[in-house]
Amino acid sequence: MSRIHPLPDLLVNQIAAGEVVDRPASVLKEVLENAVDAGARAIEVQLEQGGVRRIRVTDDGCGIERDDLALALERHATSKIASLDDLEHVATMGFRGEALAAIAAVARTTLTSRAEGAAHAWRIDGDERSLAPAALNQGTVVDVADLYYNTPARRKFLKREATEYAHCDDMFRRVALARPEIGLQLSHNGRVIHRLPPGSVAARVAALMGDDFLQHAREVTADAGPLRLTGFASLPAYSRSSRDAQYFFVNSRFVRDKLLTHAVREAYADILHGSRHPAYALFLDIDPAGVDVNVHPAKIEVRFREARAVHQFVYHALERTLAESGAGFAIPPQGRARADGAQADGGPAAETPAASPPPTTRPPVHAWPAVAAQQGRLAMEPSSRAYFDFAAGARPAPPIGLPENATAAAAGTGARSGGTAENPRDGEWRSTGSTPPSSLASDGSPPLGFALAQLHGIYILAQNSAGLVLVDMHAAHERILYEKLKTVLDGRPAVQRLLIPAVFSVDAKDLAAADECSEVLSAMGFDVGAAGPQELAVRSVPALLASAPVAELMRQLLQELREYPATEVVAARRNALLATMACHGAVRANRQLTLPEMNALLRDMEATERADQCNHGRPTWTQLSLAELDRFFMRGQ
Incomplete structure (x- = not known):
């Protein structure tokens, strides 16, 4: 065995480069972060051949003093920390002082910089370490050429130009999203790809993730002591097949942390199922002393x-944001404005008034009963009569899926004093929702308006102050039942006894599962027992599912119980099981609903969390504004 000996500095740097500089994107990350730490307000990035041929980063930051240029290329030399206390409270992007030394060890590196107040700039060569005067207004230029020219074995591991450029582009996006106050530009092979002026977070997110993402995302804002979470999280309808649109930043540093990823995944678990992934740009601000950034090269x-506290904070902040139904708030008239001032439908905001007909063609404010009364002039007079009664405050018919004799506890309502679920006081609200309809629009109408008709037995058409609302009745009712079942199952669910037990044939596995899991089924409100050698009888069901197809629902539940242990179903898979129950219990397509039933469903949506999506993440309703309808029919043109 050979004697122990110290390694040459060049070899030490080349070994370090194996950890820090694994591809051009790694070089770009380190140099960009140095520019940010230097206080730059404008950064320009030029790439050639995916960054393999050249990476040139120019910034207008504070610059480097002449006598410090040589030190900048040495290992473990930095201006960002000086003591252990600095390391424990580090607020800069870089702090180890290894990056430039590692880069200069595996590429032809030139560093040009002019410090504030200096007469001119100075340039240093990474190989010869020779200083020479140079021309530069202010800031620093880092030019990295021919990556891995002196380590050909490492160069063989690089991918094609398009792949390496894609990684560089992603790295550029991370820094640009984290620092919207900095203007950035990226060009590749002489072609400008991104030109991002300084601006707001929303404008930067729209520029890099698309207006479509911003229109289908919820803004996140939450504070809890030293923790603050901001940003945007997509609705389930905007889910993706990959995780390529997930950006999480801690103190403006992009991280890929298992704890944070798990918190986000749990927040979406109730509304996003299957192999789909959410898109988000989230920014967590925390006291630097509460996070250790020195755990990965x-x-x-x-x-x-405080890992658990951070996890719970992120989880609950996202869950609350996603639980807020868009139906629970007044819907902005004429569509939703984009971050750049344009309307959600793509037209500039300034053009909308010109394209709309005069305001006098609209129904006057506070005219909803009058609008309903005018429906009597149309052919659908019976429906318009019910519509008028509902708009005027008459009691709706029994909610869909709820028997007349169900108790208030089964409906999840808790009747007000002096009334019952069966006989509420005149004028009191009555639906499966736990609250009266949420905030009204300025004209006194509910956010989802009032039902007009049913389309093909699938969709509900409703009119609100903004225009036309289309609702997928099965998806909406499925979400309502799901949320009710979760609440009811936390206590003892009310049951509906069946006058005639539902008897159906099963195989031996289902029969055994029903017997083994009888306690679990009973806790959910089912009374199930054997009725023969290969038959089961269901004698009671949860009151919320009284109208569900019993045999079909029970077979699905028994299949779930066979695949997973009962304890696991009750704990980890409880919500998935309830989602199955809600799907079978929801109103089916081609069922004809009366106007009061449709309106009761709309009111329940307004009072239900996460009512914008069904249990599978699909949207339950959409809005067509008057401006969109006017443009389609060319009114005012």
């Missing part, structure tokens, strides 16, 4: 001092 992983 590339600084992409972090460790939190």
Whole structure:
């Protein structure tokens, strides 16, 4: 065995480069973060051949003093920390002082910089370490050419130009999203790809993730002591097949942390099922003393001092944001404005008034009963009569899926004093929702308006102050039942006894599952027992599912119980099981609903969390504004 000997500095740097510089995108990350730490307000990135041939980053930051240029290329030399206390409270992107030395060890590197107040700039060569005067207004230029020219074995591991450029582009996006106050530009092979002026977070997110994402995302804002979470999280309808649109930042540092990823995944678990993934750009601000960023060479992983508290904060902040139904708020007339000032439908905001007909063609404010009364002039007079009664405050018919004799506890309502679920006081609200309809629009109408008709036995057409609302009645009712079942199952669910037990044939496995899991089924409100050698009888069901197809529902539940242990179903898979129950219990397509039933469903949507999506993440309703309808029919043109 050979004697122990110290390694040459060049070899040490080349070994370090194996951890820090694994591809051009890694070089770009380190140099961009240095520019940010230097206080740059404008950064320009030029790439050639995916960054393999050249990476040139120009910034207008504070610059580097002449005598410090040589030190900048040495290992473990930095201006960002000086003590252990600085390391424990580090607020800069870089702090180890290894990046430039590692880069200069595997590429032809030139560093040009002019410090504030200096007469001119200075340039240093990464190989010869020779200083020479240079021309530069202010800031620093880092030019990295011929990556891995002196380590050909490492160069063989690089991918095609398009792949390496894609990684560089993603790295550029991360820094640009984290720092919207900085203007950035990226060009590749002489062609400008991104030109991003300084601006708001929303404008930067729209520029890099698309207006479509911003229109289908909820803004997240939450504070809890030293923790603050902001950003945008997509609705389930905007889900993707991959995780390529997921950006999480801790103190403006992009991280890929298992704890944070799990918190986000749990927040979406109730509304996004299957193999779909959400899109988001989230920014967590935390006291630097509460997070350790020195746990990974590339600084992409972090460790939190209070990991559970951070997890719960992120989870609950996202869950609350996603639980807020868009139907629970007044819907902005004429569509939703984009971050750049344009309307959600694609037209500039300034053009909307010109394309709309005069305001006098609209129904006057506070005229909903009059609008309903005018429906009597149309052919559908019976429906318009019910519509008028509902708009005027008459009691709706029994909610769909709820028997007349169900108790208030089964409906999840809790009747007000002096009334019951069966006989509420005149004028009191009555639906499966736990509250009266949520906030009204300025004209006194509910956010989802009032039902007009049913389309092909699938959709409900409703009119609100903004225009036309289309509702998928099965998807909407499925979400309502699901949320009710979750609430009811936390206590003892009310049951509906069946006058005639539902008897159906099953195989031996289902029969055994029903016997083994009888306690689980009973806790859910089912009374199930054997009725023969290969038959089961269901004698009671949860009151909320009284109108569900019993045999079909029970077979599906028994299949779930066979595949997973009963304890696991009750715990981890409880919500998935309830989603199955809600799907079978929801109103089916081609069932004809009366106007009061449709309106009761709309009111329940307004009072239900996450009512914008069904249990599978699909949208339950959409809005067509008057401006969109006017443009289609060319009114005012």
